Amino acid sequence: MTPWNLLVLDEGLRASWAADTCSPDDLARAGWQPGNPAWGHCDITALVVNDIFGGDLMVGEVHLDGEQHGFHWWNRLPSGVELDLTREQFQQGQTVTAARVVERPPGPLRRWDEYLLLRERVVKHLGHLPEPAV
Template sequence: MTPWSLIGIDRAFRASWAADTCSPDDVADWQPGNPAWGHCDITSLVVHDLFGGDLMLGDVHHAGEPAGYQWWNRLPSGIELDLTSEQFTDGQTVTGARIVKRPLGPLPRRWNEYLLLRDRVATHLGSLPPRPTAPQASRG
């Protein structure tokens, strides 16, 4: 296995995000100039596949109004990693961070997009760890 670099992981995701993996709620606003848009949920799951840790969820606000949700990762070291935070270019804020458990088995929504993103990332990084079959215990 070839060692990964942080830059390589970032590039793998950037090269893998596309309109066909974007959330259906966000696809109308997706564009190549902001490829992270609409990808936080499945990106955080693939990062979780790579490193474990906790899945984090927060509330997005724009101009003081609710504007959706943001997913990111807390790695086992405690470092929080959000590969899609750059999608917010219009003053959005994220509040109310909380740990959520990974669903068992196939996701109730966006399973095909998750698998497609995971496969594309693997094309760039090489073999990935197996997908979790049960949620990992949370530290918090």
């Protein structure tokens, strides 16, 4: 097995994001586009990163022009470093506030099929991943 680095993980995720793994809420609201591949992928990306590194799942509120527009997910690694591989999706001046740690949801998730599809695509780029934490 070839050692990974964060660049290889990032490249594997970017190559795996697509309209069929985008959150249906985000797909309907703004539409996924190849020019903004991270759009609508924060939740399942954070779960894949959590599968690999463990640590905490973080969630915050997304605001634009004073109105809340959903939530954003990212990771806090066991070292305490926060890692957000999808933050770039916010290209219209959105802000993320009220960050908090959340427990990983047990069992199949609301977006289980998309999560598994994303994992499958990332495995094609990186090779074996740790088993999902269910």
